[in-house]
Amino acid sequence: MAPTEFEGWLGVDKSAVKGNMKWGKFEPKKWAEDDVDIEISHCGVCGSDMHTLSSGWMPTPYPSVVGHEIVGKAVRVGSNVKHIKTGDRVGVGAQARSYMKKDCPDCSSGLENHCAIESVNTYGSVYPNNEGKSYGGYADHNRTNAHFVFKIPEGLSSADAAPMLCGGVTVYSPLKANGCRPGKTVGKVGVGGLGHFGVLFAKALGADRVVGISRKADKRKDALALGADEYIATSEDADWATKHMRSLDLIISTVSSEKMPMNDYLGLLKTKGTYIQVGAPDGGNLPPVNAFTLIANGIKVGGSAIGAPREIEEMLQLAADKKIKPWVQERPMEDANKVVVDFEDGKPRYRYVFVNKKHT
Structure with a gap:
């Protein structure tokens, strides 16, 4: 069972990108029966994380936990969710929710990643209706709408799957x-x-x-x-x-x-x-x-912006079927600040992936 309060690496100001994140508690979005809570075992490190930690693209609503290439175990599954069950190995990419109603021309066409009505990023977004903020995967747990949670195919390792999600x-x-x-x-x-x-x-x-x-x-x-x-x-x-x-x-x-x-x-x-x-x-x-x-x-x-849920599922299956092997370097989650600095120095060849030893 997931805790009601999560913990992770918090960026509290622009200096976070220089390796100044702080480990601490944060409150995930309000629980809904369409959500899935994930016990995080792996999280890829993406350039978007750095842009957000530094407020490079736009002002970041600090504190922020970045990371949107999340893989782990589903530990709480909402009653409305049909394709995920507790214990499944699952992943989350860069998008946490969209409008998802028939009157949205993008969502109704399978283009949720381009939704102009309501698009919530996996981190750094504020949910409507006072539901809270979105927090990412440099953490022990993540909560995301199930439509954007994907089962990881057999034959694809968690470390390889994580950076594929964004x-x-x-x-x-x-x-x-x-x-x-x-x-x-x-x-x-x-x-x-x-x-x-x-x-x-x-x-x-x-x-x-x-x-x-x-x-x-x-x-x-x-x-x-x-x-x-x-x-x-x-x-x-x-x-x-x-x-x-x-x-x-x-x-x-x-x-x-x-x-x-x-x-x-x-x-x-x-x-x-x-x-x-x-x-x-x-x-x-x-x-x-x-x-x-x-x-x-x-x-x-x-x-082009990230990918729609149907494309993520298709891509993961292709990667499993074709045995695609990305070049990843696994790094301990506890070394997150050092990893961020190394990333900014251009050292990864070609994708860093955090391993959360608590959950592996």
């Missing part, structure tokens, strides 16, 4: 939605926590050719080991933009920078190709796009 689906969703399949060539801008998933899932979905794209050549060996067929180092490979012009059907960019060579990236697309941005820099600003680049090539530029 990092994985953030690239899986736009790959699947934009036609990644046999016969297609796919570019991945950024080979890091998100980007390495992009390579893995693009190959799993059958892309004929996958190209890793990053600023430096130091990740070339890793990208090829992950399954990429080619690698472009934009600051080191001479004439890369000309050499690879109009060679890709689809580009997924995980880079969060106002300085990336956007028009050169767009020039890599074949006629009628598609560029999808998933990386979100502080402030949200991207480099300007030249209108003639869009018009002359007939290309499309868009964005």
Whole structure:
């Protein structure tokens, strides 16, 4: 049985991102019979955690417990919940609730992740109707609406599944939605926590050719080991933009920078190709796009946000069936402050996952 008061790593101000989180108690959202309480065994560490701890994207409602790549055991299940039972191994991604009614055009279409009426993040959100705040997975327990709680398939380890719940689906969703399949060539801008998933899932979905794209050549060996067929180092490979012009059907960019060579990236697309941005820099600003680049090539530029529940379930099953193995480094939950500092220093290769020794 889950306790009525939870404990976790609290960020109390912007200095939390520098390794100044405090372990303490917090009150989860008010219990509803649509909810599931989870005893957390694993939690992935995501760049979104850092943006939130530092109030980089927007002011954070401190205190905040971050972490939205949660895996653990269901220890309390609401009476309205049918697909989860007590004792199941389950996971939660970046979204904790949406409006979920028929009059919502997004929720009724299976696009809950784009719901404009009510969208509650797994952490850092305030629920309507005085239900409380949302708190994430750098903690012993989590409470989330069951619609956003997923059973973890057999054959997929908890440490591997955790970072898929945000990092994985953030690239899986736009790959699947934009036609990644046999016969297609796919570019991945950024080979890091998100980007390495992009390579893995693009190959799993059958892309004929996958190209890793990053600023430096130091990740070339890793990208090829992950399954990429080619690698472009934009600051080191001479004439890369000309050499690879109009060679890709689809580009997924995980880079969060106002300085990336956007028009050169767009020039890599074949006629009628598609560029999808998933990386979100502080402030949200991207480099300007030249209108003639869009018009002359007939290309499309868009964005994508995490993934819908149906996509998460589909992705997890694909990962289990294809035996997809992300590159994760397990770190003790009690070392959270050190892990946050290491993450900010760019040390993970390619995804840190907390292990809560109390529950493993």
